[in-house]
Amino acid sequence: AGPPPVAPPPTPPPLTFPQGVTILSLRDGLALRLFAYDPHRLPLSPITPPDVDAITPALSPDGKTLAYAANLDGTWNLYLLDLSTGEVRARLTDTPAYDASPSWSPDGRWLVYEAYLDDNLELLIRDVAGEQAPLRLTTHPAADFQPAWSPQGRLIVFVSTREGLPQIFVANLDQPPENRLRRVSDPDLGPAAHPAWSPDGRWLAWSQVTPDGLHRLYLWDATHPDRPPRFVGQGDWPMFAPQGEVLLTVVTTARQAFLTGYRLDDRSLALPMMPLPGPVHGFTVGAASLAWPLPAAFGVTTPEATSTPLWTPALTPHPDLPAGRLAxxxxxxxxxxxxxxxxxxxxxxxxxxxxxxxxxxxxxxxxxxxxxxxxxxxxxxxxxxxxxxxxxxxxxxxxxxxxxxxxxxxxxxxxxxxxxxxxxxxxxxxxxxxxxxxxxxxxxxxxxxxxxxxxxxxxxxxxxxxxxxxxxxxxxxxxxxxxxxxxxxxxxxxxxxxxxxxxxxxxxxxxxxxxxxxEILLTPTPIPTPSLNFRIPTPTEGAP
Structure with missing residues (x-):
């Protein structure tokens, strides 16, 4: 009898984008604009005007409202955008200082965000209705920023430089301030950034740049906090898909940004690298109530419209120079x-x-x-x-x-x-x-x-x-x-x-x-080619 037949390797699942709307803040010329993307029905389309910078978007838990930061009146404040109509529903903050990076509480009634206070970045909590004064979550002289509220409601993760390089800290709201914080990232793995929770609140993802220059994503299990984080893949800005089965991420190189994702069950690539048209200043994913075509209030006539060039070359002909030569x-x-x-x-x-x-x-x-x-x-x-x-x-x-x-x-x-x-x-x-x-x-x-x-x-x-x-x-x-x-x-x-x-x-x-x-670039050989010429006389073979 011959050898038993070898089973063919299993066919990997196709690369498909998960369900949900992705909203990014991207540079578009001199402006920072919000773009929405859903490959199933919506091409990458701007949803904010080019004359206002908008960054750090965050979808509400019900997908109807987008919180973001904009310099609409010259300084950075938080705003709420109604995604069903395209209208700015409310202005949450009104301070001359910088406010950005909002994150929603699970019930959609509160926001935690970063604010520039006392010459550094701190974290504040405020109610969306605006009926109460903001509560200060951090008071450390180091920088605290990029907060993310756990879907389970009692944990807030953020980035802090209080121990040197930026690292990931989790604040337990049920603990007193002196015992509230826990560092979950490993400082030996390099600076950390962009923490994000899974939809069920079990997993926490973030990025770190290792000492050898590798941009890596890590997962921490909140149900087993003493276990070390595990490596997922390459990336710089993670965000969980609405169902939690895929970890989307922005991948940056020295001159380009891409959008991709990994399956969490086997860490395989979930979708191919999608090049982005500019640097990223915000990233959120969710089941948003965003209609297509976009409502007229978004002020976008065609998503394929290109920006006006920032400069135009004007070559001056010089009769003294050969054709094609520039002065x-x-x-x-x-x-x-x-x-x-x-x-x-x-x-x-x-x-x-x-x-x-x-x-x-x-x-x-x-x-x-x-x-x-x-x-x-x-x-x-x-x-x-x-x-x-x-x-x-x-x-x-x-x-x-x-x-x-x-x-x-x-x-x-x-x-x-x-x-x-x-x-x-x-x-x-x-x-x-x-x-x-x-x-x-x-x-x-x-x-x-x-x-x-x-x-x-x-x-x-x-x-x-x-x-x-x-x-x-x-x-x-x-x-x-x-x-x-x-x-x-x-x-x-x-x-x-x-x-x-x-x-x-x-x-x-x-x-x-x-x-x-x-011909100016044609240089002579700097070192002469060695020869076998003898400089010292040698006796002729057979001579006396």
Whole structure:
């Protein structure tokens, strides 16, 4: 008899999006807008106007109302949106300070949210009806933010920097304040963010970036709190599907965000990676009462409408240059060793400079460390993009004076930097509070061996005040940050935190060919080919 037949492997279930509506806050040009998505009936469609920034949406338990933060009157406050009509039903807060990240109680009568109080982020609880004054849940000098109310009602999870790097803490409302908190994340696994409860309140998910740059999702069992969290998959912002069978997540790379999900029974991929059109500033999923076509009150005529370009190139022909060659043009009002850029990049820089000045209240790009540098000028290693006329390096004066901070972001073996600029107006009308610990490059010089080996250290606290994400704003205009060199821990200029390039899909050689003759890039062989010529006379074979 032959060998028994081998059973074929089971066919994996098809990749399908779970039931429910996904609402995200995404950057759309210069605006932060709310988008709704349901692949079964609703394409990714904006549901807030482009002239108002809206972030951190949260669906009510009955799916009829959306709580979110918006700067409708110039400062960040909480609002309620009726999803059946598209009308703003109520304004929950009316303060000059920042209020955001609401989360509903299971009965839909209360909200917990983050607020900027006493020069840091704290958590408040308020009734939706507005009949009572807000209750303060936290009073710690560290930053407490991103709360999520358990569906069972007595636990509130949030992120806090009270022990150093951001970690996940659970507050038990049945306990006195001195015994209320429990840390559930492992600090050795890196900074944590974005906690989310399963619909039944048993599972708690969050993300952590490990020391080796892996962006991972973890699950904690609230019914067995002493068990360690278990790994689920790669991701950065988890959210449970309405039935709890799939864990949706936003996955971020250095330049792109995606939406995907994992099945919780076998941790397999539940749906393919869906690219998102911009960075994410909020994420919620639920059985929402959202009609399609969208009601007219949402102010959206067509979901496929594209935004107006933020800048338009204007190439000036130069008769002295060969066909296809671009000139290097001056940057009016900019201080730099050579205040010039390629004719293909000067309009993008001018538009970014104007947008940044409007966002932060001061001319952060009026003074640069470098702009265009001719190929005849010697630059430090890793800064070759400055030769193309398509890159600039920020001045480090704001960093040294406290008007600029840098946040480290690791993606695998590569390190990137997110630059934040301090807003001139600190009344809540510009920027947002920081939610991350900046990286201190100069800690390497403070006689700390660990900081010296690490190329710096995390700051001890989140800086107070309001800040603007320069890196995200620059990316909206096409200016990309570059990864740090592999030796940045030992070589400070290799960090390249200050360098931004308008690459537009070009390689360095292609960008250089736009402004210099191609033969300039043809360099001779630096080391002569070795030969077998003998310099010392040797006796001829057979000679006496």
């Amino acid at each position: 290097v043009v001056p940057l009016p009002g900019v201080e730099a060793p050579r205040a010039e850029l390629s004719d293909a990049a000067d309009e993008a820089f001018a538009a970014l400079r104007q947008a940044v000045a409007r966002a932060v209240g001061w001319d952060a790009l009026g003074r640069l460390r470098y702009a265009y540098m001719p190929i005849t000028e010697n630059l430090l290693p890793g800064q070759a993009w400055l030769h193309t006329g398509r890159a600039f390096a920020l001045s480090d004066a704001p960093l040294q004076s406290g008007w600029l901070v840098v946040v480290r972001e690791d993606y695998g073996a590569q390190s990137y930097w997110r630059v934040y600029l301090r807003a001139r107006a600190q009344d809540g009308s510009q920027g947002m509070p920081l939610h991350a610990l900046p990286w201190d490059f100069y800690a390497r010089y403070r006689a700390d061996p660990m900081a010296y080996e690490a190329g710096g250290a995390y700051a001890h606290a989140v800086p107070p005040g309001y800040w603007v994400d320069f890196t995200e704003l620059a990316a909206a205009f096409g200016w990309e940050r570059l990864p740090a060199a592999t030796d940045w821990r030992a070589y400070l200029p290799g960090a390249r935190w200050d360098l931004f390039a308008l690459r537009q899909g070009l390689t360095w050689e292609e960008a250089m060919a736009q402004i210099v003759p191609p």
